[in-house]
Amino acid sequence: MNMLSIDLQQVSLSYPARNKRTEVLKDIQLRVTEGEFISVLGPSGCGKTSLLRLIAGYERPTSGEVHIFGRKHTEPNADVGVVFQHANLFPWLNVRSNVEFGLVMRGLSKAERRAAAAYHIEQVGLTPYASMLPYQLSGGMKQRTAIARSLVMDPRLILMDEPFAALDAITREGLQAQLRSIWLRTGKTIFFITHDVDEALLLSSRILVMNGSSESGIMLDFNNPLHSGTEASLSQGFSHIRKHHDYAELRESLVQALRVL
Numbered sequence: 001m002n003m004l005s006i007d008l009q010q011v012s013l014s015y016p017a018r019n020k021r022t023e024v025l026k027d028i029q030l031r032v033t034e035g036e037f038i039s040v041l042g043p044s045g046c047g048k049t050s051l052l053r054l055i056a057g058y059e060r061p062t063s064g065e066v067h068i069f070g071r072k073h074t075e076p077n078a079d080v081g082v083v084f085q086h087a088n089l090f091p092w093l094n095v096r097s098n099v100e101f102g103l104v105m106r107g108l109s110k111a112e113r114r115a116a117a118a119y120h121i122e123q124v125g126l127t128p129y130a131s132m133l134p135y136q137l138s139g140g141m142k143q144r145t146a147i148a149r150s151l152v153m154d155p156r157l158i159l160m161d162e163p164f165a166a167l168d169a170i171t172r173e174g175l176q177a178q179l180r181s182i183w184l185r186t187g188k189t190i191f192f193i194t195h196d197v198d199e200a201l202l203l204s205s206r207i208l209v210m211n212g213s214s215e216s217g218i219m220l221d222f223n224n225p226l227h228s229g230t231e232a233s234l235s236q237g238f239s240h241i242r243k244h245h246d247y248a249e250l251r252e253s254l255v256q257a258l259r260v261l
């Protein structure tokens with residue numbers, strides 16, 4: 001049996017607000033198996049980022065327990081990589097040095113760093129741009145750098161908070177395809193927040209829909225029937241998923257579910 005990457009046990013989270021506390025997440029139960037690509041949809045403010053921050057170890061639950069790879073999780077650690085909507089690169093470092101940065105912290109030799117960074121820069125299609133500084137890059141190239149910077153640390157679980165939301169449609173589809181390919185090749189677990197129903201349907205093996213704040217929980221949780229999960233499917237791109245006879249109906253039911261929240 002595959003190991004659990006994420007195991008949330010009756011997790012609640014509230015933030016202090018004036019004289020009281022606002023409950024953002026209530027009694028969340030979630031088990032994610034190693035290798036799943038799980039997308040999280042839900043209305044603005046329902047707690048998606050808060051959930052990610054708990055899994056990353058940036059927040060501690062008010063009650064309940066967060067277990068990552070079988071261990072109680074209280075601090076950020078190297079098994080878990082995070083990619084945000086904005087790349088947050090070091091502006092004074094070029095692509096290569098941004099990608100190498102975490103490896104310097106890890107104490108790798110220069111030759112080891114160079115080799116690992118070159119491999120991951122190649123994986124995201126940035127080899128010709130490795131010497132460029134962030135201000136010389138497009139938004140998509142910055143996000144590719146952020147993804148390479150996360151992957152180079154070889155995390156077993158990657159948390160992504162709307163990583164492609166700020167990109168134009170064509171760039172976005174290119175990055176979606178790259179991410180899907182990386183996921184299928186590496187078998188890493190990906191926890192992916194998005195507002196885009198199509199993105200969730202195209203990329204993920206499992207989809208969660210969270211409730212609005214009054215309910216503070218998970219409303220829907222299902223395996224994506226459109227996901228074939230094989231590397232062979234990569235050559236077909238996304239169009240065969242969009243043309244699937246269940247695509248339109250599934251998409252519509254998710255849109256409806258989000259509309260009533």
Ligand SMILES: Nc1ncnc2c1ncn2[C@@H]1O[C@H](COP(=O)(O)OP(=O)(O)OP(=O)(O)O)[C@@H](O)[C@H]1O
Pocket residue numbers: 015016024042043044045046047048049050051213
């Ligand atoms: N540090 C904080 N202190 C107090 N309240 C917070 C804090 N962070 C988030 N909140 C509140 O918690 C609720 C959930 O926020 P969160 O960012 O998790 O939602 P979200 O679903 O990711 O939203 P969006 O889709 O708009 O990014 C919101 O009402 C927000 O105002």
